[in-house]
Structures are given as C-alpha cells and as structure tokens.
Amino acid sequence: MTTILTRSDLTGLVTPREVASAVEAAFADLAEGRAAQPHAEPARLPGHDAQFVPMVGLLGSGGLVAGKLLSDIPGNRERGLPSQQSVLVLADADDGAPLAILDGAVPTRLRTAAATRVATRHLARPGWDTLGVIGAGPLAAAHAVALADERGLERVLVWSRSSATVERLRATLAEEVPGLEVVAAASPRAVVEASEVVCTVTPSREPLVEGAWLRPGQHLNAVGSPPRTDHREVDAAVLAAARDSGLLVVDSTPAALHESGDIAHALAEGAITAEDCSLELAAVVGGRHPGRTCDRQITVFNSVGIGLEDAAVGRLLLDAARARGLGAEITLSA
CATH class of the missing domain: 3.30.1780.10 (ornithine cyclodeaminase, domain 1)
Known part of the structure; x- marks a missing residue:
C-alpha cells in the first residue's frame, strides 16, 4: 500500500x-x-x-x-x-x-530550515543570541521558528521590501513561537550589523548583503534563492570573506556549482574558485572537518537544497x- x-x-x-x-x-x-x-x-x-x-x-x-x-x-x-x-x-x-x-x-520548508539550523549549530559562534532574517515569507517563518527553538531566542530582526509581509510574519510567529518579538529593520545592512547569525531567504536577483558589512565571528546562511544561476542574495565579497576565514560550506558541491547564483557570480567575478566550494556540510557534521575553530571566523553556509x-x-x-x-x-x- x-x-x-x-x-x-x-x-x-x-x-x-x-x-x-x-x-x-x-x-x-x-x-x-x-x-x-x-x-x-x-x-x-x-x-x-x-x-x-x-x-x-x-x-x-x-x-x-x-x-x-x-x-x-x-x-x-x-x-x-x-x-x-x-x-x-x-x-x-x-x-x-x-x-x-x-x-x-x-x-521542503521544514527540511530547508532544518539544514540551516544544523549548519548554524556547527558553524556559528558558541553562545550566539542575535538573529537577523532578510525576507519575511513562509521560509523566513520556518527559519525563525527553527532557530528560535535552537537558541531560546526572544527576538528576531527582520527586513522585507514589504511592511505587509513583515506583519504577516509577526502574526504567524505569534502563534508558533509565543513571546518571540519580531523587530522590523530599516535595511538589509541594519539586519547584518545587528545580528550574529543572519539568514537570507528571498528570491532576489541582486545581492542584498555585501561582504563589506560582515564582521569577525558572524555566521550567514544564504538560503532563499531558487536553483537558478541568475539569482543571488549575497555579493562575491561575502563568499570570499568566508573562504578567507576557511569556512565556506555548501550542502552539495555539484548542486552549488550548477545551481547557486551566489556561487556562479562569485566564480565569474574571480572572487572564489570551484575548489573553494568543496567543503560540504556532511564533512563538518560527520567530524571529517573541524568546522569553526575560533570566534573570529566569518562562516557562510550556501544552501541549495538536496534530496x-x-x-x-x-x-x-x-x-x-x-x-x-x-x-x-x-x-x-x-
């Protein structure tokens, strides 16, 4: 049956x-x-x-x-x-x-947020307690729920192009995570500058996060772009910053190289190489790679989604x- x-x-x-x-x-x-x-x-x-x-x-x-x-x-x-x-x-x-x-x-929504949660567990600085989310749709809600549960968070900073979507997100989270405060941010940069962990969950075609905004110790999950190389949420400098810190992590190297717009653009611009995209999350989770080794590393998880x-x-x-x-x-x- x-x-x-x-x-x-x-x-x-x-x-x-x-x-x-x-x-x-x-x-x-x-x-x-x-x-x-x-x-x-x-x-x-x-x-x-x-x-x-x-x-x-x-x-x-x-x-x-x-x-x-x-x-x-x-x-x-x-x-x-x-x-x-x-x-x-x-x-x-x-x-x-x-x-x-x-x-x-x-x-799809559950497993995408769960993969982000697992990556954040292994790559973010221990004891992190500030979360920022760029985007306010259903995937943003799933991420806020998953990461608030992971860390017992009391607030999440959110930016969206539409104030209406932020209000819908606030209503959704009021039911799913009572007591979690949703604070609207004025810009993506405001989210990045105020958060230790940042999630991008938008279908953007243009970068919303710039590497110049990152600071030592931050962790960023680039999640929202569809599997199309003409979409991107972060600029090439974001991936280069993670590469230079030694922790640019993908869920699948073949999928990332063929389907991630963030990576495709960074490769085309010469900011990173294909070899820089060879560290998969499984290696970190399975103990084959140490993951974060110091509090000052900038870490990035580029998520395409896998079977x-x-x-x-x-x-x-x-x-x-x-x-x-x-x-x-x-x-x-x-």
Whole structure:
C-alpha cells in the first residue's frame, strides 16, 4: 500500500527539533557512506523560463529512497499560482515498493530550515543570541521558528521590501513561537550589523548583503534563492570573506556549482574558485572537518537544497502520519 499525504495532513505533524535531528543524522550518514546524494541537472527547454528540478536522496539507515520533482515556474505569479510547486515520492530502499506520495511544500520548508539550523549549530559562534532574517515569507517563518527553538531566542530582526509581509510574519510567529518579538529593520545592512547569525531567504536577483558589512565571528546562511544561476542574495565579497576565514560550506558541491547564483557570480567575478566550494556540510557534521575553530571566523553556509534532506524529513513525516492514522492508502498497482 502507498500512503497519500496532503499538505493539511503534514502541517504541524512533527516539531522543528525532530526535523533538525533527522536532517543532522542524514548528513552524518552521508559522511559515513550510509547514504547517497546524486546530483541531477534541472530539465529546461530553450526559450522557456520554466525548469523542473529532480532531487534524489538514498537514506540507508532510514530504509528508503526519496525523489522530489520541484517545478520552478516564475510565470506562475502572473497566473496567481506559486512559482514553486513540488511532489515528494518515497520508496522502500530494499524492494523499491512505493511507500508514500507527499505534497512537497511542507517537507521542503521544514527540511530547508532544518539544514540551516544544523549548519548554524556547527558553524556559528558558541553562545550566539542575535538573529537577523532578510525576507519575511513562509521560509523566513520556518527559519525563525527553527532557530528560535535552537537558541531560546526572544527576538528576531527582520527586513522585507514589504511592511505587509513583515506583519504577516509577526502574526504567524505569534502563534508558533509565543513571546518571540519580531523587530522590523530599516535595511538589509541594519539586519547584518545587528545580528550574529543572519539568514537570507528571498528570491532576489541582486545581492542584498555585501561582504563589506560582515564582521569577525558572524555566521550567514544564504538560503532563499531558487536553483537558478541568475539569482543571488549575497555579493562575491561575502563568499570570499568566508573562504578567507576557511569556512565556506555548501550542502552539495555539484548542486552549488550548477545551481547557486551566489556561487556562479562569485566564480565569474574571480572572487572564489570551484575548489573553494568543496567543503560540504556532511564533512563538518560527520567530524571529517573541524568546522569553526575560533570566534573570529566569518562562516557562510550556501544552501541549495538536496534530496537527502527530503529523504530524512520524508521518513519522519511518513512514520508520524502512519502512527496517527493520517493519509489515504491506495494500491498503485491495482
């Protein structure tokens, strides 16, 4: 039987802490060879802006393989539709049987914020207590929830081009993290200058953060850009600053080199090299690289998003749903 799980089935099913633990364990498995993370190129047609991104991850310890198809279609905004939609399929790693089909929105949001949380846990300065978020959409909310839970934060500094989105974020967080104060910032620079940990979670085509604003000891998570090399949230100097400190970390080197606009522009400008993008988060989580070694390092996590994260959160969501009797059971081969 195959379990069908809708967005409403998945919402609120697991906690951010549970997701972070699952994602961290998956990265550790990858470092030890108990998981696999292949890279697949997005499918595009000449002259069309739409792209379709396949993401696959094999989680040996979880006994499953996950495959997600992410549709990234900017023109959907004019149709009143989300620019990104996805579906996640889980199969048994032993016999290949289809285990579940999930709407992709909730798993994607949860695993993206969890990967940031894990990266921040390993790369940020111990004892950090000020968080800044550039962007105020659903991904910003997921990050604020995850990192507030990680550190017990009482406030988050937020910048967005729209005051309305900040107000929506404030209302969302009032329900999800009671007592967390959302402070609107006047500019991205104000966020960076006031925060020890910064998350960029926007679909920007132009840099919102400049390396000249960074100071020793900061950690930055560049997360929001879609998997397109014509989008970027940080300038080349941000990545060069991390490289010079020894801690520019990516979730997947092939994905970063092919899909990250932040990295593509920095490479084109000669600020970094492809070799500078070779340190993957799995190596840090798995203890193969020490991560941060002093309080003055500037650290950057460039996140594209990978199938292994989907596999980890998919396993967690499927187990929780089945324990609660959620979802519809069908036989696909009937």
